[in-house]
Amino acid sequence: MRIYVPAPLSDAVLELLEGDPAVSAISAVRGGSIKPAGDLVTADVAREGANQVIDELHRLGVPRDGTIHVDPAPTWISRPGFDAERRIPGSSADAVVWSDVVQRSYDDSELNWTFLSFMTLATLLASIAIVLDSQVLVIGAMILGPDFGPVAALGVALVRRRWSLFGLATRTLVIGFVVAILAATALALVARWLGWVTDWDVIRPRPGTGFIYTPDKWSFIVALIAAAAGVLSVTSAKMHGLSGVFVSVTTIPAAGNIALGIALGVWHEVWGSALQLAVNLSGMAVAGWLTLAVQQSVWSRVTIRRRRVRAFPVD
Structure with missing residues (x-):
């Protein structure tokens, strides 16, 4: 996920992502978003857990002033990513985003x-x-x-x-x-x-x-x-x-x-x-x-x- 986060929501978004077991990697560029003024956050999310992450970002109000991009990764080589998929119930092939x-x-x-x-x-x-x-x-x-x-x-x-x-x-x-x-x-x-x-x-x-x-x-x-x-x-x-x-x-x-x-x-x-x-x-x-x-x-x-x-x- 690539998230353009308004500055007042940045800390809440990062806290949400860090605490979610479906998220295996996070990066944040402070001031990386010009419109809206705020940060650019990217996160690797297991497909099985994508719905709940998106729902919680909605509850924080991110889409109201910012943007959430959901992009499937054609190739994903990551042991933490593999472990996140194992932790989350369901199969990535069956998951409905x-x-x-x-x-x-x-x-x-x-x-x-x-x-x-x-x-x-x-x-x-x-x-x-x-x-x-x-x-x-x-x-x-x-x-x-x-x-x-x-x-x-x-x-x-x-x-x-x-x-x-x-x-x-x-x-x-x-x-x-x-x-x-x-x-x-x-x-x-x-x-x-x-x-x-x-x-x-x-x-x-x-x-x-x-x-x-x-x-x-x-x-x-x-x-x-x-x-x-x-x-x-x-x-x-x-x-x-x-x-x-x-x-x-x-x-x-x-x-x-x-x-x-x-x-x-x-x-x-x-x-x-x-x-x-x-x-x-x-x-x-x-x-x-x-x-x-x-x-x-x-x-x-x-x-x-x-x-x-x-x-x-x-x-």
């Missing part, structure tokens, strides 16, 4: 041109995949779509009771899908006018992409499993599972099929794909919320154990 998760959720839920561009490009790619009945292009569209970020943010908002985040994520999802579908519909109309696509391209047998507009119980179950895995990847120290999440749910392909159905007047495809989209989004939101709720419950127990370690430190 809630400040990081909430901040990332706000970032992923921001409605900006980059998000809208990726949504539109992914939906266009999905529409082309449907016309060509190409599973490879469908997978590419799934990976390109940025919609998992705000969907996961819905679960974070519910668990952490951040209602502004919930509203932001909902707004971003709705506007993102509407803009992407409208853009893909407009280009599909142009392609229809040029004779590049016909309604036969949508209603013909499509063994590679027919699952997009035929939701069933497995669609919901897959969305539950994929979202749970995605949330675990985001909240833990290991993020290797996200690509599997992106190619497991069919939100973007469903949006692409909706656009084609509207442009070509194939309304049963529109309704089926809209239902697929709703099933996937609701399943992902529910799974994200449940996964985060379980993690919060587990780590609340770990925090209690950690307080005991702090009260009775052992080597």
Whole structure:
């Protein structure tokens, strides 16, 4: 952690860090912070103990006038650091640093041109995949779509009771899908006018992409499993599972099929794909919320154990 501490709080912050068993190294540069006027303090903190340290810094009022930076260390060679991890209950890979998760959720839920561009490009790619009945292009569209970020943010908002985040994520999802579908519909109309696509391209047998507009119980179950895995990847120290999440749910392909159905007047495809989209989004939101709720419950127990370690430190 790198902390810009207002001068009146410096001694209290240093006392807090020195007394915490999760902290293995501290440095302070007196007068090192110009804005706010005060000190620059850095500390090595075991990931398992980060939440309580951040909470106590909040109680001291550091974020009100100063700044707390939380930066994961890619390589950490330290015997005191290793001993701190051993003292603190839990595993660093399992630890959820809630400040990081909430901040990332706000970032992923921001409605900006980059998000809208990726949504539109992914939906266009999905529409082309449907016309060509190409599973490879469908997978590419799934990976390109940025919609998992705000969907996961819905679960974070519910668990952490951040209602502004919930509203932001909902707004971003709705506007993102509407803009992407409208853009893909407009280009599909142009392609229809040029004779590049016909309604036969949508209603013909499509063994590679027919699952997009035929939701069933497995669609919901897959969305539950994929979202749970995605949330675990985001909240833990290991993020290797996200690509599997992106190619497991069919939100973007469903949006692409909706656009084609509207442009070509194939309304049963529109309704089926809209239902697929709703099933996937609701399943992902529910799974994200449940996964985060379980993690919060587990780590609340770990925090209690950690307080005991702090009260009775052992080597």
